Amino acid sequence: MTVLMLTGGTGMVGRNLRDLCARRGIALLAPTRAECDLLDARAVGAYLARHRPCTIIHAAGRVGGIQANMRAPVAFLTENWDMGRNLLLAAREAGIRRIINLGSSCMYPANSPHALTEDRILSGPLEPTNEGYALAKIAIQRLGAYLGQEEPGFACKTLIPSNLYGPHDNFDPARSHLVPAIIRKLVEARESGRSEVEIWGDGLARREFLYAGDLAEAILMAVERFDSLPDILNIGTGEDFSINEHYEIAAGIIGYGGGFRHDLSKPSGMRRKLLDVSRAARWGWTARTSLADGIALTYQHFLRTDHAHALSAR
């Protein structure tokens, strides 16, 4: 029987993938951290030896927005490296030959004015605000490539998503990425009647946000068509918007009519990190959900979260 294993099943990507697998009737082994702590090499080895999955989707990680990364570079570097290292080396020992690893657009050199192709990794300095995280991501991708050279039949292939958002996103202000932060702040302002919302930085940086449900579809296509999957593949919309435009689009959807104030004391991070998604299109995948539609779906999900209930209870 083909056993498909997912790490990070309780996270945003993992939960969107589990939702999709449930809709398609696909069985998935998704151990929680308590069942398989990826920072514990012995626990990982024991789990893989016991369950021997055919394919592993690695979606676990220490993940957070720009401020979370700036606050904890040591943890973002060491935890993400340790998780990936433990998983890949244990997979080799257990004779598991197929791994789909999630990287991040942070792996690319900072501030490229042009769309980034997969051959640009390690071609320039990284963005300082998330360098630790990016170094771990690059090192895991390289470890997978080296193992493929040493172990006949072993293949660890890396999908490089752009920024992500969607249902099950992290709305905690201390860790959230841009889109969930915008939704929470605009709802908070609308509920409290505030006439101004703070935008971090100058608002001119650009971001490419992919709806997590579209990534889930790409991951399942990667499982189904693993042999034709390139070793490294950008997964994004191929379209970016300024930070200001993200706030404006969300304000129209959420019904916030107030103004904005730029807090230049807050970091802007990379000026741009647009992915070139032509390789993915040639392979047979393109994103389906527009930013406006995705924000509307995420907003509807947010309204069912405890964060939203707490806001309306004030």
Ligand SMILES: NC(=O)C1=CN([C@@H]2O[C@H](COP(=O)(O)OP(=O)(O)OC[C@H]3O[C@@H](n4cnc5c(N)ncnc54)[C@H](OP(=O)(O)O)[C@@H]3O)[C@@H](O)[C@H]2O)C=CC1
């Ligand atoms: N969100 C984004 O914008 C982007 C994310 N990515 C990548 O996508 C992947 C998923 O990200 P996302 O879903 O947003 O992240 P989340 O923070 O939502 O989820 C992280 C997952 O990893 C699990 N995890 C953390 N530490 C451990 C551990 N020691 N052992 C086992 N599991 C652990 C968490 O479990 P628990 O619930 O117990 O904490 C959780 O299930 C990551 O590789 C990330 O780097 C790439 C580009 C953009």
Ligand SMILES: C[C@H]1O[C@H](OP(=O)(O)OP(=O)(O)OC[C@H]2O[C@@H](n3cnc4c(=O)[nH]c(N)nc43)[C@H](O)[C@@H]2O)[C@@H](O)[C@@H](O)C1=O
């Ligand atoms: C996804 C990928 O990339 C991530 O890096 P990032 O793209 O810089 O992270 P972010 O989603 O938090 O976007 C931040 C951008 O948005 C602006 N901004 C405005 N106002 C708010 C705001 O209120 N919150 C946040 N978080 N940002 C804001 C902020 O000034 C900056 O320009 C890594 O953390 C890492 O997780 C990784 O893998």
